[in-house]
Amino acid sequence: MITQDFEINFNELKIYSLTFQDIKLLKRNNNKKYKELEVQIKELGKESAKWQNLNYPITTLDIIENHPDQILYFICGRNDIIIGYIKIGRKKLYLYDKNSTCHELIPLSVLDFLITTKYQRKGIGHFLFEFMLKKENVIANNIAYDRPSNRLTSFLKNYYHFTKDIPQYNNFMIFETFAF
Numbered sequence: 001m002i003t004q005d006f007e008i009n010f011n012e013l014k015i016y017s018l019t020f021q022d023i024k025l026l027k028r029n030n031n032k033k034y035k036e037l038e039v040q041i042k043e044l045g046k047e048s049a050k051w052q053n054l055n056y057p058i059t060t061l062d063i064i065e066n067h068p069d070q071i072l073y074f075i076c077g078r079n080d081i082i083i084g085y086i087k088i089g090r091k092k093l094y095l096y097d098k099n100s101t102c103h104e105l106i107p108l109s110v111l112d113f114l115i116t117t118k119y120q121r122k123g124i125g126h127f128l129f130e131f132m133l134k135k136e137n138v139i140a141n142n143i144a145y146d147r148p149s150n151r152l153t154s155f156l157k158n159y160y161h162f163t164k165d166i167p168q169y170n171n172f173m174i175f176e177t178f179a180f
């Protein structure tokens with residue numbers, strides 16, 4: 001793939017968060033803004049599904065509105081155009097530790113993560129991820145990653161010293177250093 005060479009001004013990037021309550025309020029108080037947001041997130045959701053070989057998007061405003069446990073952090077470039085997002089949530093999971101002991105936990109999970117193609121590999125994913133870590137007061141090691149792509153695994157190796165996971169019986173990936 002040919003990547004376009006252009007500089008990112010990180011001071012221009014803005015990150016917003018959305019919960020089911022924010023969506024309900026936006027729908028009620030500013031339906032025009034809601035519709036604009038809905039269209040942009042829908043397009044990105046489709047792109048993310050394509051990257052991950054999913055048959056349908058797992059991120060739309062409707063989905064978030066119906067999942068009180070989910071939070072969408074989205075990042076905008078110039079003119080408030082959304083260039084990516086990370087969706088997180090808390091799910092009850094059965095996770096195995098290194099000794100094959102099963103734990104029932106509700107860890108913070110990364111459920112979907114996308115930076116639109118043109119803006120990939122410019123540090124924006126890292127910028128957004130770091131913002132999310134701070135807001136959620138969590139470290140990368142203690143997150144569960146839903147069906148991580150090779151690109152996300154490489155991202156975690158690059159920035160968060162990920163080396164090895166603990167094999168699980170579900171689609172989630174956790175670091176070997178996950179704190180049970």
Ligand SMILES: CC(C)(COP(=O)(O)OP(=O)(O)OC[C@H]1O[C@@H](n2cnc3c(N)ncnc32)[C@H](O)[C@@H]1OP(=O)(O)O)[C@@H](O)C(=O)NCCC(=O)NCCS
Nearest residue numbers: 051114115120121122123124125126148149151154155158
């Ligand atoms: C994964 C993703 C969110 C990372 O965002 P990003 O802005 O590209 O990441 P950054 O620029 O901050 O970091 C770049 C690092 O991420 C990893 N990475 C990103 N894209 C990659 C790719 N196509 N192949 C391999 N590694 C990749 C690499 O470690 C890369 O470092 P490098 O360029 O020095 O090799 C983004 O690439 C993306 O949206 N990919 C497609 C969707 C996807 O796979 N999402 C994960 C869902 S599980």
